[in-house]
Amino acid sequence: ETGVTQSPTHLIKTRGQQVTLRCSSQSGHNTVSWYQQALGQGPQFIFQYYREEENGRGNFPPRFSGLQFPNYSSELNVNALELDDSALYLCASSYYPNEQFFGPGTRLTVL
Amino acid sequence: AQSVSQHNHHVILSEAASLELGCNYSYGGTVNLFWYVQYPGQHLQLLLKYFSGDPLVKGIKGFEAEFIKSKFSFNLRKPSVQWSDTAEYFCAVNARRDDKIIFGKGTRLHILP
Numbered sequence: 101e102t103g104v105t106q107s108p109t110h111l112i113k114t115r116g117q118q119v120t121l122r123c124s125s126q127s128g129h130n131t132v133s134w135y136q137q138a139l140g141q142g143p144q145f146i147f148q149y150y151r152e153e154e155n156g157r158g159n160f161p162p163r164f165s166g167l168q169f170p171n172y173s174s175e176l177n178v179n180a181l182e183l184d185d186s187a188l189y190l191c192a193s194s195y196y197p198n199e200q201f202f203g204p205g206t207r208l209t210v211l
Numbered sequence: 212a213q214s215v216s217q218h219n220h221h222v223i224l225s226e227a228a229s230l231e232l233g234c235n236y237s238y239g240g241t242v243n244l245f246w247y248v249q250y251p252g253q254h255l256q257l258l259l260k261y262f263s264g265d266p267l268v269k270g271i272k273g274f275e276a277e278f279i280k281s282k283f284s285f286n287l288r289k290p291s292v293q294w295s296d297t298a299e300y301f302c303a304v305n306a307r308r309d310d311k312i313i314f315g316k317g318t319r320l321h322i323l324p
Binding site for chain 1 (some may be wrong): 215247253254255256257260301303310311312313314315316317
């Protein structure tokens, strides 16, 4: 157990809807990174938040957005869902710039 | 740009066989290297990591990996696999001052009992 928790565990949405995924970082960590793992692929970096500011972004469109709160928990928001957004979304926390610890993930299915 | 290449997408071995999974990365600077494992239905777990020092790194469950800087490689090894090693294995890299982790596409390992 890493101490990183994510909610919900599973989620089913339809195309065009919006979704919010949540991540609670491990105690003492100030950085949260989000990754998308499509079926049969390795995780891909979406973005990172450090002290409530975006601190790097991967190759994802603007409809993927995030927030980090003063307690360092984080949300990932995806607007206008597409079928290809179906994936496991992983959150990882760290005390920048050290090792990241991954949560169990949220499995999103878009119908 | 950083990238990670895993040589085998799917490996099938019998119990007690030796394992070597290949991994090469592309990056010009100093890197941190990782192997992660994802057991069926479970979350991503760190097997081992290399930050600096001895290029032969020992991890959990009898796994080890060797960093060969001249070859940009970080191959994962285990002398004798068990059925419980059936999982997907990901090689990953990040730059020393940048936490973004770049993952390979993964190798699905299936151990026959």
